[in-house]
Structure formats: C-alpha cells, structure tokens
Amino acid sequence: MSELWAASALSVRIAAVATLVTVLFGVPLAWAMARRKFPGRGILEAIILMPVVLPPTVVGYALLMLFGANGWIGRYLGGYSIAFRLEGAVLAAVVVALPMLYLPAKAGFAAVERELEDVATLMGANRWQTFWHVSVPLARRGLLSGIVLAFARALGEFGATVMVFGWQPGRVTLPISVYAQFEQGDLNTALPTVLVMAIAALGLVLVYNALASQRD
Amino acid sequence: MKHALIRLVVLSAVLLGVPTARADSIRVGAAVSLKEAFGEIATLYKADTGETVEFVFGSSGQVAAQIKSGAPMDAFVSAAKKQFDDLVKDGLLDVETRHLVAGNELVLIVPAAAVKGGAVGGFDDLKKDAVAKIAVGEPKTVPAGQYAAQTLKALKLDDAVKGKIVFGANVRQVLAYVERGEVQAGIVYRTDAKESGDKVTIVATADAATHEAIIYPAAVLSKTEHGDAAGHFLDYLMSEKAVAVMRAKGFSIPTDPAPAAPAKPATP
Numbered sequence: 001m002s003e004l005w006a007a008s009a010l011s012v013r014i015a016a017v018a019t020l021v022t023v024l025f026g027v028p029l030a031w032a033m034a035r036r037k038f039p040g041r042g043i044l045e046a047i048i049l050m051p052v053v054l055p056p057t058v059v060g061y062a063l064l065m066l067f068g069a070n071g072w073i074g075r076y077l078g079g080y081s082i083a084f085r086l087e088g089a090v091l092a093a094v095v096v097a098l099p100m101l102y103l104p105a106k107a108g109f110a111a112v113e114r115e116l117e118d119v120a121t122l123m124g125a126n127r128w129q130t131f132w133h134v135s136v137p138l139a140r141r142g143l144l145s146g147i148v149l150a151f152a153r154a155l156g157e158f159g160a161t162v163m164v165f166g167w168q169p170g171r172v173t174l175p176i177s178v179y180a181q182f183e184q185g186d187l188n189t190a191l192p193t194v195l196v197m198a199i200a201a202l203g204l205v206l207v208y209n210a211l212a213s214q215r216d
Numbered sequence: 217m218k219h220a221l222i223r224l225v226v227l228s229a230v231l232l233g234v235p236t237a238r239a240d241s242i243r244v245g246a247a248v249s250l251k252e253a254f255g256e257i258a259t260l261y262k263a264d265t266g267e268t269v270e271f272v273f274g275s276s277g278q279v280a281a282q283i284k285s286g287a288p289m290d291a292f293v294s295a296a297k298k299q300f301d302d303l304v305k306d307g308l309l310d311v312e313t314r315h316l317v318a319g320n321e322l323v324l325i326v327p328a329a330a331v332k333g334g335a336v337g338g339f340d341d342l343k344k345d346a347v348a349k350i351a352v353g354e355p356k357t358v359p360a361g362q363y364a365a366q367t368l369k370a371l372k373l374d375d376a377v378k379g380k381i382v383f384g385a386n387v388r389q390v391l392a393y394v395e396r397g398e399v400q401a402g403i404v405y406r407t408d409a410k411e412s413g414d415k416v417t418i419v420a421t422a423d424a425a426t427h428e429a430i431i432y433p434a435a436v437l438s439k440t441e442h443g444d445a446a447g448h449f450l451d452y453l454m455s456e457k458a459v460a461v462m463r464a465k466g467f468s469i470p471t472d473p474a475p476a477a478p479a480k481p482a483t484p
Contacts, residue, residue, distance in 0.1 A: 069397035083398040084349055084382055167383040184356045185281055
C-alpha cells in the first residue's frame, strides 16, 4: 500500500511540474501560432504535434540521444545526464503533453474575435495587456481543457519515461509500477495500481467533458 | 455502403490471417547472455545439419514466463537454476533431456571512460558518494540480478547501495546502461563485458562463494512437436565445435556435463 502511495505521489509530482512547464511554453506558443504568420510555421506545428503519433519509445530514444551522458548535447554538459533523474521524467512528460495543451489552446485563441483584441490595442493596451486581459480570458475554455488533457497525458506517460527514468526500485511512477509488476509476473498485485489510474483517468476525462460542454 | 463495409471486414480478415512464417526450424528460448555465442553455433549447426534454429532471447525469467503462457518454443536454456526449476515444477520441461551447457562469472564493470578517475576499483567502492547509480538486473526474473543481489548481500553492501540501484529488464540492458555512461557501475557476466569490447572495463570479479553457482541448464519442452530436432540441437551444444565457440566467448564448460538427472517418474 505504501508503495502505491509513493508511486502515486511521484506520478502526481512529475505530472504537475510537467503541466506547469507545458503551460509556460505551450500557451504563448499556441497564441503565436493562432495569431502570427511566419515562415516555417507549418513545420514548427508539425514538430509540436509529432509526439501524438510517434511511439513514446521514439521520444525516449530521441531524448537520450540528445541529453544522455553521451548525447549530442549531454556530452557537453560535463557528465550531466537526464537519465534516472526527475528532470528527465518531467522532460519526457512535457514533450508528450504539449500537443494536448497546444491544440485546444490554439483553437481557443483562434476563436477569439480579432476585433476585441484590436479594440483593446486602440484603447491603449500594450501587446502583453491585450494577451493577458483579453485573449486569455476569452480563450479560457480551450486553455483549461488543454491543461486538464496535458496533466492527464503526463500522468499516464510510460514509454518515454521508462526509457529516460528507467526502473528504479522504490522510485517508480504508477505506469512504470504496472510494468514492473508485470515483468515480475505479479499481474494480481498490479490491480490496485491499475484501479487508481483508471479512476484518475475517468475523473480527468469527466472534468474535461464538463469544461468542453460548458456554455459561455 | 454495405459493400464497403464487407470489403473492410474481408480486408481485415485477410490481414490478420496472413500466416507468420514458422517453417521447419526449431525455436529455442534462451538467456540473452548467450546471444552471440548461440548465433555462431546456429550458423555452424546449419552448415553441419542443414537445420535452422531460431532464438527468442530475453532474461531467463521473461523467456520462462513466455513458455508458461504457451509461447511456441521447443527448448529452453536458462542462465540460472531457479527459472529452469520453475518450469520443471510445472511439468513444462522434459527433465530427461537436461544438459548443463555452460558456466559463467559475475563481474563489476564501469564505463571505460571512467577508469581514469578511478572512483570504482572494487565492490567496496560502490558505497562511495561518487557512485550515484548502479545498474543490476531485476532479481526476480534476471539471473544476473539475482546473483548480483546475493553478492551485494554477502559483501554486506546491500543497505549502502539501496537508493542507487537501477534495474535492467535483462543483463544486456544493464550492460547498455554502463556502456552509455548513464550509471557509474554495473554487475553483469564476464561474457557480457567481453562482448562489449572496449566500452566497459571489468574492475572486479565477484568471489564465487558470494553467489550461487552460475550455470546454464537446458532442456527440451515437454509439449513440443519438434522434440527430437530440439534434442539434437541441445546435444550439438556439447559438441567440440560448439564448446570451442562457448570457450572463445568466455563461458566455462561444466566439467561434468551430465549430472544425475532427477529420476524419471514411472510411466504407467
């Protein structure tokens, strides 16, 4: 039981930090992509969305190739590696959670009537004020549902995480704990973990649905 | 619309129904530490007999679990007694065909690049703070991990290294972690370190008294239709040619290749 508790705490911690990072990067990104036109926009969007269709193992592989001890970037970081570290697990979760936030957030920003933003600018608001006081509140439904989806995706992330974070006894996330118990041949002992995750997923999807069907 | 639906159903049925190739070859589930040695032996075997052998490699525990759940295999070669005996207990192996094909040693390795710094020169150094992560096999299913746990316990290091352990799902994953420099040390078989070449360095060999004897028992599965063919391959593993390959790869060859097999249950 205490193992299930520890795994839940670790999973929630990683997913919460990953969601925060995803919001910090994803919301301005979604806004820029909804409002600006610039060369390479299509390619950039494709790269952001790639993890939706890419196997998470490929994401994990790419992260290790970049930030592993001998990675293309890692080798210049003086022995630092994301492997087996919380930052690594967070990074893996951010990559797969970003598209989940990005798509609804972008749709939310795109649905904000441009005239309202123009009016704010005419009334003397600077770009930041327009974004924060006009665009974000008007797009909040898309943003909130994106945040819920991103958190849910981060919480359930397994493939990239197991490659980057590995299997550390006493330090496993909920999905890794299911895998570990399967590997050890204890399908029955994994049942409580599976139930916890199923209930969490159900709850998050219900919240998402409530947000998505909310009327303005 | 209706036609399109029927076509889709037919197409799915055809796609699912494509038989996966399983020709006249036999399939041997084996501990992954045997990968290269068995690959070479299979080539020799093919040249000598014309027979093809396919392998399913994994940790002995994973392969045993596959056999338990009915995976189509004809013989099993384990890296430890435990996983082998589990299958014997379930009646899945034909004990009459038991062979002891090899022996091995357990070693402590470090990434080759790390030797200059010299943080790890022996098992005792695993206590040092400079050693943040140590890779070992998951002890329930990976024999190398089971032996490593025994050695760490015998050396009274198990408490000191507790928070540093990273599990590999098989011994080659442990090796890969060390090769890539993601961990400061790992515990694998001597043959794995040898296979890795200059990427890792052996800093110590575990005293054989600290762990169970590392042996590779093999047997034909009880339920296979290719029992004779599989038995031939296991016999071939004891041939001069095969033994030469095993020795070249660093395995030891058990001096008494056929220890008394458990008495055959009387058949009515």
